[in-house]
Amino acid sequence: MSKEDVARPRRFDIGAFRELTEARIALGRPGAALPTKAEQTFLLDHARARAAVWSEVDWTRISAALNASELPSLPVASAAADRQIYVRRPDLGRQLCAEGAEALDRLAGSFKVAPDITIVIGDGLSATAVDFNAAPLATALAERLKARGMTLAPIILAERARVALGDPIGKALGAKVVVILIGERPGLSAADSLGAYLTFAPEPGTPDSRRNCLSNIREGGLTIERAAASIADLCAGMIKAGLSGVGLQAALEREGSASVSLTADEGNA
Amino acid sequence: MSYSTTIEGTRFRFDDLKTLLAKASPERSGDQLAGLAAEGPVERLAAQMALADLPLKTFLAEELIPSETDEVSRLIADQHDEAAFAPVASLTVGEFREWLLFDADDEALESVTFGLTPEMVAAVSKIMRVKDLIAVAAKRQVVTRFRSTIGLKGHLSARNQPNHPTDDSAGIALSAIDGLLMGSGDAVIGVNPATDTLDDYIRIVRLLDELRSRLDIPTQTCCLGHVTVALKALERGAPVDLVFQSIAGSEKANRGFGIDLALLEEAHEAARAAKRGTIGDNLMYFETGQGAALSADAHFGVDQQTMEARTYAVARAFRPLLVNTVVGFIGPEYLFDGRQIIRAGLEDHFCGKLLGLPMGVDVCYTNHADADQNDMDVLLTLLCAAGVNFVITVPGADDVMLNYQSLSHQDVVFARQTLGLRPAPEFAAWLDRVGLTDQEGRLVASPDAFLETLGASRLWN
Numbered sequence: 001m002s003k004e005d006v007a008r009p010r011r012f013d014i015g016a017f018r019e020l021t022e023a024r025i026a027l028g029r030p031g032a033a034l035p036t037k038a039e040q041t042f043l044l045d046h047a048r049a050r051a052a053v054w055s056e057v058d059w060t061r062i063s064a065a066l067n068a069s070e071l072p073s074l075p076v077a078s079a080a081a082d083r084q085i086y087v088r089r090p091d092l093g094r095q096l097c098a099e100g101a102e103a104l105d106r107l108a109g110s111f112k113v114a115p116d117i118t119i120v121i122g123d124g125l126s127a128t129a130v131d132f133n134a135a136p137l138a139t140a141l142a143e144r145l146k147a148r149g150m151t152l153a154p155i156i157l158a159e160r161a162r163v164a165l166g167d168p169i170g171k172a173l174g175a176k177v178v179v180i181l182i183g184e185r186p187g188l189s190a191a192d193s194l195g196a197y198l199t200f201a202p203e204p205g206t207p208d209s210r211r212n213c214l215s216n217i218r219e220g221g222l223t224i225e226r227a228a229a230s231i232a233d234l235c236a237g238m239i240k241a242g243l244s245g246v247g248l249q250a251a252l253e254r255e256g257s258a259s260v261s262l263t264a265d266e267g268n269a
Numbered sequence: 270m271s272y273s274t275t276i277e278g279t280r281f282r283f284d285d286l287k288t289l290l291a292k293a294s295p296e297r298s299g300d301q302l303a304g305l306a307a308e309g310p311v312e313r314l315a316a317q318m319a320l321a322d323l324p325l326k327t328f329l330a331e332e333l334i335p336s337e338t339d340e341v342s343r344l345i346a347d348q349h350d351e352a353a354f355a356p357v358a359s360l361t362v363g364e365f366r367e368w369l370l371f372d373a374d375d376e377a378l379e380s381v382t383f384g385l386t387p388e389m390v391a392a393v394s395k396i397m398r399v400k401d402l403i404a405v406a407a408k409r410q411v412v413t414r415f416r417s418t419i420g421l422k423g424h425l426s427a428r429n430q431p432n433h434p435t436d437d438s439a440g441i442a443l444s445a446i447d448g449l450l451m452g453s454g455d456a457v458i459g460v461n462p463a464t465d466t467l468d469d470y471i472r473i474v475r476l477l478d479e480l481r482s483r484l485d486i487p488t489q490t491c492c493l494g495h496v497t498v499a500l501k502a503l504e505r506g507a508p509v510d511l512v513f514q515s516i517a518g519s520e521k522a523n524r525g526f527g528i529d530l531a532l533l534e535e536a537h538e539a540a541r542a543a544k545r546g547t548i549g550d551n552l553m554y555f556e557t558g559q560g561a562a563l564s565a566d567a568h569f570g571v572d573q574q575t576m577e578a579r580t581y582a583v584a585r586a587f588r589p590l591l592v593n594t595v596v597g598f599i600g601p602e603y604l605f606d607g608r609q610i611i612r613a614g615l616e617d618h619f620c621g622k623l624l625g626l627p628m629g630v631d632v633c634y635t636n637h638a639d640a641d642q643n644d645m646d647v648l649l650t651l652l653c654a655a656g657v658n659f660v661i662t663v664p665g666a667d668d669v670m671l672n673y674q675s676l677s678h679q680d681v682v683f684a685r686q687t688l689g690l691r692p693a694p695e696f697a698a699w700l701d702r703v704g705l706t707d708q709e710g711r712l713v714a715s716p717d718a719f720l721e722t723l724g725a726s727r728l729w730n
Contacts, residue, residue, distance in 0.1 A: 010721075010724040010725070011717065011720045011721055011724050012446075012720045012721070012722075012723035012724040013720075014443065014446060014447060014450070017439070017443050020437070020439045020440050020443055021433055021437070021439075021440035021443055021444055021669070022433075022434065022440075022669045023431070023432075023433065023440065023443075023444045023447070023663070023664040023665070023667070023669050024664045024665025024666075024667050024669075025443055025444055025447040025664045025665075026447065027664070027665050027677075027679075029451060029679055029682065029712075031682075031686075032679055032682040032683035032685075032686050032687065033679055033683065034665065034677065034679050038665060042642075042665060042666065042667065043642075045667075046636070046641065046642075046674070049636040050636060052636075053636060053637045087601050087602070087605075087637055088298045088301070088302065088601065088602055088605060089302060089602070090302075090602050091302070125637050185635065185636065185637055185672065186636050186637075186672075187636065187669070187672035187673075188636070188667045188669075188672075188674070189667070189669060191636075
């Protein structure tokens, strides 16, 4: 530092560094409060996040979008009877309701050969994420899986689903791999993130350490195309290796493939 | 042994002590999830009446989780001091409530500390209203020291929590400065790391230590990584002020966190050997929260609030500088809404203080809980009335790494200005010395001298 700098120190302006963090720094302080604009921006972000958690997915629209891509689908629900119960009882969100279980058994009975992959779309904790991203992601993913010779079950649309609801669904349909695309617990900055959880040989009681996960799938995060490519690679890798989760991560690292996050989103577990 | 009470001819029977405690707990989603909650308000009140008639000594005779298989239960038994217990030894839980509210002065509360077990304190909290929880806690001063003095009556400290989604050094430093400009950081400047690698841990503690020492701030810093990472960092001579760990109320739940009591003792000794404290040697920092044991399936049929109080036995074995419940963070399946979060925050503060802990609270909620900033304002204000040692603040109340809402730095400015609370004395003197506050201790609108110091420092260029 030169003598001149010491003589005339520059005044630190935290506002000039805003782009270095997503944190809400340099908001200002009228007395002991937030400025009105910052206060209301926060409230709007919170309202969006709440709406994402509490609103219902437009399943009709999703089913129609899948149909347009020649992807049949089947709606089911978890054992949580409504959204209030769903948020309070994660255990019920991991089990199928009786009608759902029967519908899946009927579907499985119609298969000549069990499919390789079952894709499940679950609402999870963000209807917004599912409304925005689930149909395009499922379509892009199905296209890639089919191109690689993998067979697909109809896409299961699961209402009031936790991640582990994929286990009884995958088990009922006899799939080698179940992929559940599910709305992540919204933060204030992003309420539309989708997560993808993959499990080889799914069955109820599968520990989270046997799953692989991609998160933050949204515009401005992990894009649909990149997510679809990664999920398809993982499906192929799981079928080849005959396992998923921590074991697959180790196997992929040995081969020098890109590592995969195993971090489960706790809000959805 | 079973317990029972009769209300207008209807007899309510509770099979054992843990069932009685669970059914007596004020309503919360976690106990309902665990299948332990009372069926309704009448059964709950019946349990509370039976509990009020229960001699405190019962808790010494009947263990909730057997000592043979749980080291936390053994610790609770070992900690019990017969002589300290003497003044309340003949009381029922209901009489104990009245003793706390009326008879006990500050000194009596301090001397009974190790006579009380977590279960006794949890039990009495279940038959206390919010006002009772505040009135008793406000009498119980717990003071700890490292570089600042935390917990003096009439004072409110703050943890400055400059988290960043990728642990970026500049992002962390800027966020910390944002808080310092509003007087937050006298409890600790503490970062929750996004990763748990040793290299990042060491980088973060070095960064925070440089910030603290360059600006000569009388406070302590912490990277809230796992205790095993802190131990390795200490071995390498990294500037570790405080050792952090999340803890819970059973041996099995602690194993889920990858710890046991021996490991905590090892870390405590290693950090003490570094001798970094200037005015005291309280140097452990623990976080807790109702629902932690249940989420690890390690609650053994015990209600979540009693499990939380048992956690405090673990904490007080290590003379911590700071303990806080992360009350609204664990999720709506444990505390459903603002009402449940507010009550739980005050219970945790009350139980921690009675057991001798320097109790703080992370006044917070997640976006899937039915809570908002109004609930947090209420909880903060009530906790200040109860004499909470510290709260946690982040820029604009939005934690961009952990994706939840805590308090904003401005919220602590509010608590200090409107409720007349002061920062830790050493930190208040620093705020005055660097020109962040005026003679009355109020933050100045434009702290020119401090901003010029920051501008001249090479922290930024």
